[in-house]
Amino acid sequence: MNLKIAVLAGDGIGPEVVLQAMKALNATALMFDHEFIFEEALIGAAAIDKTGKPLPEQTLNLCLNTEAVLFGAIGDLKYDNDPEAKIRPEQGLFQLRNALGLFANSKSIKPYEGLLSSSPLKKEIIEGTDFLIYRELSGGIYFDEKTLSEDGKVATDLCKYTEEQILRIAHLAFKAAQKRNNIVTLIDKANVLETSRLWRKVVTEVSKEYPSVELNYLFVDNAAKQIVAKPKQFDVILIENLFGDILSEVASVITGSIGMLASSSIGASHTLFEPVHGTFHQAKGKNIANPFASILSAALLLEHFGLVKEAKKIHEAVEKAIALKVVTTDLNPESKFGTNEVGDFVSNFILN
């Protein structure tokens, strides 16, 4: 296969972890006789520094002309702590999600056998957990009108959803459930939010087209607790944008470290693959960041393009690394291995 991949490493530890994903992809290309062409481009704070824009045109054009984006991380403390900043790194990611029409973000929560003891949760709580999160990515409070009064004393954010936005991701979630354990759990705050009530109405309608699938409802507050306390009950979680952002991080504790979690963002004709973790600035350049999530995002990319054997090889490499404790210090505080060494192990494993 011949595949052009746009690589947007972004900020913080983005570049160093994405590098390990590229090494894994290169090894896979060699072993399985594919050609992956990487084209790197700027996004986020790195892009603002060089071009003044969080999503330079060149980057956007590149992504519009590729089917697959490999993404790192985005954000910078200097913007986080400046409430007045008008240009922000994250805007680059939002603009990109919009421009590429990425509306569904999915991730799989399934702990690795070898990491069951790395979680702050008890082994018996997480063992056997296996669920998917479908997070809506195009709507909600992220994208609609924001205002700040002239005197700077009153701020607003509008949360908005349309039936259409809900429909398209709902179908994806039900289809996924059909291939799994036939349970969809819709997470919302329908006792308070009008948008949540729209979600409940639309999703309940959609569920009628999937009679084999059971639809459950949970309020987001309760759900946040259930994910920690009884994660095995879930099969497919369907959730709006901001709630999905929060609950994905909660769910990451099941996998032992957020450094293990990758996600796919899907649109009609574009896809983006990224680690769930953020920029983790404290670790930048120190060769201590966990590269597994980025490497696993490369596996998601391969799977998406039908390269199932290839993706499996990457998964095996990661499992082997965990079994041999070739992991970063987030997974084993005594470890002597850094980002690069873990990445080398994975690509060498693939090559052998």
Added chain:
Amino acid sequence: MNLKIAVLAGDGIGPEVVLQAMKALNATALMFDHEFIFEEALIGAAAIDKTGKPLPEQTLNLCLNTEAVLFGAIGDLKYDNDPEAKIRPEQGLFQLRNALGLFANSKSIKPYEGLLSSSPLKKEIIEGTDFLIYRELSGGIYFDEKTLSEDGKVATDLCKYTEEQILRIAHLAFKAAQKRNNIVTLIDKANVLETSRLWRKVVTEVSKEYPSVELNYLFVDNAAKQIVAKPKQFDVILIENLFGDILSEVASVITGSIGMLASSSIGASHTLFEPVHGTFHQAKGKNIANPFASILSAALLLEHFGLVKEAKKIHEAVEKAIALKVVTTDLNPESKFGTNEVGDFVSNFILN
């Protein structure tokens, strides 16, 4: 002391757990020579059934004329699953919070020694955790304009905050931190929300008046994870309304069961005390609901009115019950004790 207490038991398990709190308060009154006068009134689904309104005038008037409300739980499945319902039980609580000017909800997250093993989290993660959550209660996406388009296909919820709303709770949080470990953690989503940026600006300003207190910032997604993974880092959490709702439930897993967690809601001249858990309808009338949270909300009430010895006695009773395993099945699956028996144990302990 002579104290009139409005008792709003509400829905689901509300009535049966509040009954145990009243038993504890009665025992305290007897032993410490106080007079507590309980006046019960309707709220929520129970009130809608009888009067058509979630907050009948009589209830409101009663609460306006008392300094203290003892609250149970609110909500009913028949409204949750009816996106069209115009009248909802929860509106009763929102109207009450507004009418009483309750703007700050606080709860203490500190696991009981005897319950360290009941948490889904590992003992070494939670042992020693001791933090307060200050959740803003009067603003955010709960109260502002909600719309649904004529054709029912587009819904919106407006999230709004004013400087004034942020100021008053920020001061409470910093004052609380001064009496503790001098750390305030502001939790927001300032990389996305304008309201969060206003919070960051205002709280940063307020912090200058409390030079001994360290102010930290966390994004809500990261914070949700940190509460589970590293809860000991927190001293005082300051958080807006909806995020506070979600993260409070996440934090409840630290206490072994949400059935252990009580909260105070504070206004200029009114207060309300309630368990953090909801109506738990599946348990209603089965004598299996954990009454500790409601009993502990009574202890918060006593503390608030300066009855510190009395509150301590209730805490001792709860600790003793836990030590002797006189607990409901959420805390000990093999337990033979029900809501009433646990409540009896607590009031008998106080009387002896």
